[in-house]
Amino acid sequence: MERREFLKISALGSVSLGACGGEGLGNAYGASGVKEADVVQKYAQLIPANKGLDSAWVRSLTTRGEKQTYTDRKALEHIGMPVGGLFAGTVYLGGDGRLWLWNILNDDREGIEPRPISYKGTALRARDGTNYVTPAPRAYPFEQNFGLRVKDQLRTLDADGFKQIVFSGQYPIGEVTYEDASCPFRVKLSAYSPFIPLNTEDSSLPVTVMSYT
Structure with missing residues (x-):
């Protein structure tokens, strides 16, 4: 399966579940399941194209940083x-x-190195940022x-x-x-x-x- 098709199906499944009000995947893809057109419409309602984001902030996302x-x-x-x-x-x-x-x-x-460490009395895992607190060798x-x-x-x-x-x-x-x-x-x-x-x-x-x- 092509990566793009996989991502499309995954996104469709996530939105379909929400559109069905939590009825479950069985009902969502049953004989009377949600149509793709309905999913697209629901997606557009939940995540509109114009999100009202600050234009300067949006430009900062694509501005190349300094070397x-x-x-x-x-x-x-x-x-x-x-x-x-x-x-x-x-x-x-x-x-x-x-x-x-x-x-x-x-x-x-x-993470880079899955090693737990203790930081200020707290046990940290890789997902908590251990490799930032103590750089991995x-x-x-x-x-x-x-x-x-x-x-x-x-x-x-x-x-x-x-x-x-x-x-x-x-x-x-x-x-x-x-x-x-x-x-x-x-x-x-x-x-x-x-x-x-x-x-x-x-x-x-x-x-x-x-x-x-």
């Missing part, structure tokens, strides 16, 4: 920018350009890296291979630059997943692009 830049080593350790396709699991771009988290194995994990279940070879010297493109690293994030593209006084080259990484407005199929490809220049 954020980080150079501090400690700050770089806590960066995790999503660069996996929509509905294709979660892969993070770290502050030094390495990929981490790799929540792509359908292990039904809650970076996990690298796969051996993955890129490198730059200059003559007989090989440098890994990460915090181990370069002393100066700058991370700039402006979703959906994360940029990492690598510099070192002992290296004659400056390397720039642009990492992203295909993210095309109004194109769900191509935006949900399980692909991460790592472009080095």
Whole structure:
């Protein structure tokens, strides 16, 4: 079943249940069930196209934010920018350009790291924000890296291979630059997943692009 058709049917079922006054799904889809036209009309009544929202607030939802830049080593350790396709699991771009988290194995994990913690006398779960209170440690279940070879010297493109690293994030593209006084080259990484407005199929490809220049 196509994703779009699934979402359409799911939404139809939710609205139909409400339109039937809680009579249950059996009656809603029985021989005398609710017609789709009635559901559409009911939906338009409950959620009108013109919601009277503040126009300035609506514009703020689509205004692109300012690029954020980080150079501090400690700050770089806590960066995790999503660069996996929509509905294709979660892969993070770290502050030094390495990929981490790799929540792509359908292990039904809650949050980045499902670990309970205690905060000000209250037990917190992942859904309560544990990974904001105490940032999750970076996990690298796969051996993955890129490198730059200059003559007989090989440098890994990460915090181990370069002393100066700058991370700039402006979703959906994360940029990492690598510099070192002992290296004659400056390397720039642009990492992203295909993210095309109004194109769900191509935006949900399980692909991460790592472009080095």
